[in-house]
Amino acid sequence: MPADGVTRIHLARPEKRNAQDPALLYQLDAALAAAAADPEVRVIVLAADGPDFSSGHDLAAPFRLPGPPTATMGGGFDAPGVEGHLAFECEAFLGLCRRWRELPKPTIAQVQGRVIAGGLMLVWPMDLVVAARDATFADPVAAFGVNGAEYFVHAFELGARRAKELLFTGEPIGADEARAMGMVNRVVEPGRLEEETLELARRIARRSPFGLRLAKTSVNRSSDAQGMQQAIDVAFALHNLGHANNLARFGSIVDPSGTEHVRDAGRSRLPAVHGNEHQRAQEVLVSVEVPYYWKALDWDAFMADYPPPPLFEQTVGLYGDEQIRELQDERLRARMRDAWQVPFYRKRWAAAGLDEGSVRSIEDLRHVPLFTSDDLKVAIDESPPFGDHHPFDRETMLNHLPLKLQTSGGTTGLPRPTMFDITAWEVQAVQAARAFWAMGARPGDVIQIPVTTSLSNGPWSVTTGLQHWLGAVPVTTGSGLVTPSERQLELASAYGTNGWHAFGEYLGRLAEVADAVGFDLHSLPTRYIQAMLGNDSTGELRRALEKAWGAPVYDIYGTHEIGMIAFECREQNGRHVSEDTVYLETVDVDDPSRPADPGGPGDLVATSLHRNVPPIIRFNTKDALAILPRDRCACGLVTTRLSGLTGRSDEMVKLRGQNVFPMACQDPVRADPRTNGQFLCVLHSAGTGLASRTEMTIRVERGSSEVDAGALRPDLEAALKNALGVRVDVEVVEAGELSPYTGLGGEGKIRRLLDLRGK
Numbered sequence: 001m002p003a004d005g006v007t008r009i010h011l012a013r014p015e016k017r018n019a020q021d022p023a024l025l026y027q028l029d030a031a032l033a034a035a036a037a038d039p040e041v042r043v044i045v046l047a048a049d050g051p052d053f054s055s056g057h058d059l060a061a062p063f064r065l066p067g068p069p070t071a072t073m074g075g076g077f078d079a080p081g082v083e084g085h086l087a088f089e090c091e092a093f094l095g096l097c098r099r100w101r102e103l104p105k106p107t108i109a110q111v112q113g114r115v116i117a118g119g120l121m122l123v124w125p126m127d128l129v130v131a132a133r134d135a136t137f138a139d140p141v142a143a144f145g146v147n148g149a150e151y152f153v154h155a156f157e158l159g160a161r162r163a164k165e166l167l168f169t170g171e172p173i174g175a176d177e178a179r180a181m182g183m184v185n186r187v188v189e190p191g192r193l194e195e196e197t198l199e200l201a202r203r204i205a206r207r208s209p210f211g212l213r214l215a216k217t218s219v220n221r222s223s224d225a226q227g228m229q230q231a232i233d234v235a236f237a238l239h240n241l242g243h244a245n246n247l248a249r250f251g252s253i254v255d256p257s258g259t260e261h262v263r264d265a266g267r268s269r270l271p272a273v274h275g276n277e278h279q280r281a282q283e284v285l286v287s288v289e290v291p292y293y294w295k296a297l298d299w300d301a302f303m304a305d306y307p308p309p310p311l312f313e314q315t316v317g318l319y320g321d322e323q324i325r326e327l328q329d330e331r332l333r334a335r336m337r338d339a340w341q342v343p344f345y346r347k348r349w350a351a352a353g354l355d356e357g358s359v360r361s362i363e364d365l366r367h368v369p370l371f372t373s374d375d376l377k378v379a380i381d382e383s384p385p386f387g388d389h390h391p392f393d394r395e396t397m398l399n400h401l402p403l404k405l406q407t408s409g410g411t412t413g414l415p416r417p418t419m420f421d422i423t424a425w426e427v428q429a430v431q432a433a434r435a436f437w438a439m440g441a442r443p444g445d446v447i448q449i450p451v452t453t454s455l456s457n458g459p460w461s462v463t464t465g466l467q468h469w470l471g472a473v474p475v476t477t478g479s480g481l482v483t484p485s486e487r488q489l490e491l492a493s494a495y496g497t498n499g500w501h502a503f504g505e506y507l508g509r510l511a512e513v514a515d516a517v518g519f520d521l522h523s524l525p526t527r528y529i530q531a532m533l534g535n536d537s538t539g540e541l542r543r544a545l546e547k548a549w550g551a552p553v554y555d556i557y558g559t560h561e562i563g564m565i566a567f568e569c570r571e572q573n574g575r576h577v578s579e580d581t582v583y584l585e586t587v588d589v590d591d592p593s594r595p596a597d598p599g600g601p602g603d604l605v606a607t608s609l610h611r612n613v614p615p616i617i618r619f620n621t622k623d624a625l626a627i628l629p630r631d632r633c634a635c636g637l638v639t640t641r642l643s644g645l646t647g648r649s650d651e652m653v654k655l656r657g658q659n660v661f662p663m664a665c666q667d668p669v670r671a672d673p674r675t676n677g678q679f680l681c682v683l684h685s686a687g688t689g690l691a692s693r694t695e696m697t698i699r700v701e702r703g704s705s706e707v708d709a710g711a712l713r714p715d716l717e718a719a720l721k722n723a724l725g726v727r728v729d730v731e732v733v734e735a736g737e738l739s740p741y742t743g744l745g746g747e748g749k750i751r752r753l754l755d756l757r758g759k
Helices: 022-037 081-101 117-123 154-158 160-169 175-180 190-205 209-225 228-250 256-267 277-285 299-305 321-340 343-351 362-367 373-382 422-439 458-469 485-495 504-517 540-549 662-671 709-724
Strands: 006-011 043-048 107-111 114-116 128-132 136-138 186-188 403-408 416-421 446-448 473-475 499-503 528-532 553-559 563-568 575-577 582-587 602-608 619-625 627-632 638-642 653-655 658-660 675-686 693-702 729-733 753-755
Touching: 006 022, 006 190, 022 043, 022 081, 043 190, 081 117, 081 228, 107 117, 107 190, 114 117, 117 136, 128 175, 128 190, 154 160, 154 228, 175 186, 186 190, 209 228, 321 343, 321 362, 321 602, 362 582, 373 416, 416 422, 422 458, 422 528, 422 553, 422 563, 446 485, 458 473, 458 563, 485 504, 499 504, 504 528, 504 540, 504 675, 528 540, 540 553, 540 662, 553 575, 553 619, 563 638, 582 627, 653 693, 662 675, 662 693, 662 709, 693 709, 709 729
Parallel strands: 006 043, 043 107, 107 128, 114 136, 128 186, 446 473, 446 499, 499 528, 528 553, 675 753, 693 729
Antiparallel strands: 403 416, 553 563, 563 575, 575 638, 582 602, 602 619, 627 638, 653 658, 675 693
């Protein structure tokens, strides 16, 4: 409690301006009920995170109860048309407001920024209102073809004529005017809002609880005796008459022609009425709202929820099995509530026979259908440009700012877009910072990133994590296409690079360039290298890089959708999973409906525990690896760990009945010193008709023209047969010949498969 006898409840959707979806309303109801039942609580303060108290109803969210009704005894919530909507509004809007008005303890609304339409329904049931001077109050929804907010006490709060002006024009009124009319008790400077509200609450909390309850009830009944409840009932009926008319005329509960009017009212602020021309110009400029990034999140709460280093190693990184599962269950329930509001999931899950109460814990996740990147491509094609797995489209994303768009894939057609809100963006940055800390990175380190920060998400998460959450200095040189390899080495020498983040193959390429130009890699102050090693089951690539660079190499694993899921520590004994941000499963590669054998390899299935833009629930990554048992590492962390990557099942090829992963060629190719480690698996068709079959040729670059290709070929064919379990042909090619196909030194992941079947 912020003070003896005082509890404070926060609306916590700042990224959506605390727009009210059903989940928020019923979480608020549960919090108010708990405070009312707590004998230690004497006064309840309702506050809100972010710059605005509440932007009203979240019209993008389905009007569906998240659980049993608490304010009414009525049913019919699933009835079609106006009947079902009326039942919902009776319960979730009017019913809850009346219930909150009758809480047996004094309540205070602590208001800042804008309060729009449905936002008034959170303020008016409270007993007292303390407003920051920048607070405004508006109800512009007459433009939607309804009379006003459902809890219609406008005339009682403002007087008849001012209420009519508010409703007719949609223009806001300021805190000072609201106080003059008796709607607001106190107006304070924004920087003192919390302090002044708490001081008022403290004063009230020192008085007799029973006397306060009697006083509150007496005043409420006085208002009721003046006809307040009857007026609310009549206005509520007319409100739903407006909905019925809209449904009949437009097929929607609101008149769509009012959208821009309501949106404009939501953006507007009070006009300047004093000051010089410069002040008035500033007022005009700020009339268009800017969703400032650093005001869009409660940063202290964020750090408590997703601790960056070194807090992670002192908190979540030490959780026992029961403690981490409790946290995962809690976050899963929140993400499931988010996902049920999204058409992509709602359609799939309803078709599978699930409802909103089907998944209450991690154990229930097995009932939820998987999805793949192919399903996301379909969603985007059917609902461009972002896909219906996002909780908004191009027209409604304004309520979710700030956002950033990153993409994945795109070898053919447009790449697949994924939006990141501030939580998704910063959590993936915290994941990256945790990984670097575990490898030995510390504030002030200079870390070079030869991966281009463009549409791909990975290098952005690393850059943001180093700068925001570790205090290291990222040097974003980009790939070899942006900064040539020799210049990369020159910059590392000039800036004193301590660490690297790069693809393992490109680090090998830099070592080749260094050797060619006579650059001594050991002269660099390199202490650690964070690399995406791919399939390095024998450790051949790691050993080669560590020898060339004279520094330890640490492997990581991540996805575009969820960030850097797992990382190695200095023990290099499996990759630690950031279990507070993701829950992982493995399923059988051939039959994804079946779980993989415990401890054995399978397709990794990931569920994000932090993302709601968009929710990611049971995403089959198609990456084949194993989940290792949860235990305590010598570094001190207690986590689940991931094995190295075996390959990708969507690149898996059936050769004469044998599953072959192209990435499995990496170890035998690199193990032969006559190669430079570069290879490409080429699929082609052999035979015709019923005898047609798939064959694979492995093209391998020799280290130099002096290598005997005739002797190298049979040796590699034997080594590859042993690794793959099936015979393949080998074609030896010159160094650098495969780069146009693999993308080595370019943007993104290295490609190891070229499918020429049917061409």
